[in-house]
Amino acid sequence: AQRVTQPEKLLSVFKGAPVELKCNYSYSGSPELFWYVQYSRQRLQLLLRHISRESIKGFTADLNKGETSFHLKKPFAQEEDSAMYYCALNNPISGGSNYKLTFGKGTLLTVNP
Amino acid sequence: DAGVIQSPRHEVTEMGQEVTLRCKPISGHDYLFWYRQTMMRGLELLIYFNNNVPIDDSGMPEDRFSAKMPNASFSTLKIQPSEPRDSAVYFCASSLRRGPLPTDTQYFGPGTRLTVL
Numbered sequence: 001a002q003r004v005t006q007p008e009k010l011l012s013v014f015k016g017a018p019v020e021l022k023c024n025y026s027y028s029g030s031p032e033l034f035w036y037v038q039y040s041r042q043r044l045q046l047l048l049r050h051i052s053r054e055s056i057k058g059f060t061a062d063l064n065k066g067e068t069s070f071h072l073k074k075p076f077a078q079e080e081d082s083a084m085y086y087c088a089l090n091n092p093i094s095g096g097s098n099y100k101l102t103f104g105k106g107t108l109l110t111v112n113p
Numbered sequence: 114d115a116g117v118i119q120s121p122r123h124e125v126t127e128m129g130q131e132v133t134l135r136c137k138p139i140s141g142h143d144y145l146f147w148y149r150q151t152m153m154r155g156l157e158l159l160i161y162f163n164n165n166v167p168i169d170d171s172g173m174p175e176d177r178f179s180a181k182m183p184n185a186s187f188s189t190l191k192i193q194p195s196e197p198r199d200s201a202v203y204f205c206a207s208s209l210r211r212g213p214l215p216t217d218t219q220y221f222g223p224g225t226r227l228t229v230l
């Protein structure tokens with residue numbers, strides 16, 4: 001069964017320190033992974049997707065199929081990065097004609113001044 | 114576009130009462146999703162629609178929950194009767210399928226915070 005695990009519920013770092021939010025997945029096919037973010041009093045929104053290989057707000061995430069991981073990293077955390085971060089796995093259903101996202105339970109990141 | 118709209122933003126009700134949550138997706142989007150967020154279980158998909166048709170309702174917890182999408186611009190999630198364990202934030206999201214690849218961003222509404230006393 002498809003599963004997304006975010007082992008840390010809470011993560012606290014100081015401003016300027018590197019940050020890594022861990023995400024591991026369980027999926028038999030070729031995975032498609034995303035990071036969504038929810039800032040305080042804002043909507044949940046897409047941060048980045050692995051297929052785009054992009055860096056958004058200084059964050060990057062590399063898919064490691066050997067370790068079945070998709071960790072989110074930023075070399076120098078900023079206070080405005082404080083938010084709830086969700087890792088999500090896109091898995092097709094109905095023979096591939098439809099799909100749905102399976103979310104991890106989220107990691108609350110706090111960046112202290 | 115105002116994005117996905119949900120109402121009410123907050124709902125407080127008593128156990129046994131019927132609760133109806135509403136969602137208006139982004140115009141033109143063909144997928145609509147209902148999620149529930151709790152501290153214990155995180156973000157769970159309850160049900161989703163494609164072109165107003167329910168595709169997967171395996172996440173609906175029990176028969177007390179029902180969802181409808183009478184047209185492309187409106188969906189409801191109903192809980193009858195409500196119970197204290199239904200207290201959570203309920204999110205609606207919509208997306209637009211582009212071609213055969215299911216790599217579509219979901220756009221979330223602000224959520225409805227439900228408290229059942």
